[in-house]
Amino acid sequence: MAESTFASRSYRDDGVVLRTYKLGEADRIVVFLTRQHGQVRAVARGARRTRSRFGARLEPFMVADLQLVHGRSLDIVGQAAARASYGTTIAADYPRYTVAAAMAEIAERLTASDSDASASQYLLLVGALAALSRGAHAPGLILDSYLLRALATAGWAPSFTDCARCGEPGPHGAFSAALGGIVCSDCRPPGSPAPAPDTVRLLAALLAGDWPTADASEPGARREAAGLVAAYAQWHLERAVGALRLVEREPTVP
Known part of the structure; x- marks a missing residue:
């Protein structure tokens, strides 16, 4: 031949x-x-x-x-x-650059062996980079929203309303990355963090793309949500995301 x-x-x-x-x-x-x-x-x-x-x-x-x-x-x-040309604008701003680097690392991990959802993952990443380049929202919020949506697209959708383990209607006061999000008191593993109600509302808004709620959130809720999102991502990816360590977060006190 x-x-x-x-x-x-x-x-x-x-x-x-x-x-x-x-x-x-x-x-x-x-x-x-x-x-x-x-x-x-x-x-x-x-x-x-x-x-x-x-x-x-x-x-x-x-x-x-x-x-x-x-x-x-x-x-x-x-x-x-x-x-x-999102790269030019993003590279000129360090906070945006570190967020973009974290999103790219996550995208590379999630698509290394799974092409079934490639179109959805592509559109999700391009949309996040576009929002980041034009400063549509705080860089940290764009990152956390992207991470939650990318993981959901890959089959690991978290729950921030009903119990992630038993389905008991919320609200609930504990979080477990291993069980898939917010859990009730009966399902809560020992040592699980108990995020503030404002943090849980922010997490739900970031997953749903409710930007008015996310943009109105306080720095303390953003920092706590960022820690939970990072823990959730790293649990399901089974190793740390190196670029997340470089991302600058807003101080708890303005």
């Missing part, structure tokens, strides 16, 4: 850049989350040269219309046309 042609191995897709690595003297490995093909790792040849035809279109958090070519171990980036 004749070797497959370049045209037969090429495909187009929209992708957001999650991460890049240096390869050799001038090339770059780029990790994309694409709309139709899930997570793709591809080589951008000559991308690190000063006069590269890719320019800044393959930097983290950029969204591009891609032409890719299937390879043996890594695909190859044939063309990249910018769709949204």
Whole structure:
């Protein structure tokens, strides 16, 4: 059988850049989350040269219309046309940059082996990066809302109303990452944190996309919610999310 042609191995897709690595003297490995093909790792040849035809279109958090070519171990980036330049605005602001880095790390983890929900995960991440780049909400709130929604899309939807274990109607006063969110007094494991009611309301708002409620929340509720979201994410991902340690949070006292 004749070797497959370049045209037969090429495909187009929209992708957001999650991460890049240096390869050799001038090339770059780029990790994309694409709309139709899930997570793709591809080589951008000559991308690190000063006069590269890719320019800044393959930097983290950029969204591009891609032409890719299937390879043996890594695909190859044939063309990249910018769709949204979120990376430039985000990289200029450290709090936004650390939030975007955490979201990209989570997206990479969640899509490493699951392509079934790739379109939903792609749209969720691009929407969060767009909101972050234009300063639509506090960066920490965008991060926590994204984390909760991304985990829910992956099959780990938390409950912040009824008991996550037995379904007893809420409100309830304890939280368990292992059991899936808020739990009643009968189901509460020993040592479970007891978040403030305002914190629970904020968590429910972030999951539902209720931005008026989230934007009106107090710094103390935001900090407590952030800790619970991080614990929930790291429990289900089964290891720490390194970029979360760099995210700046609002002080408890204004």
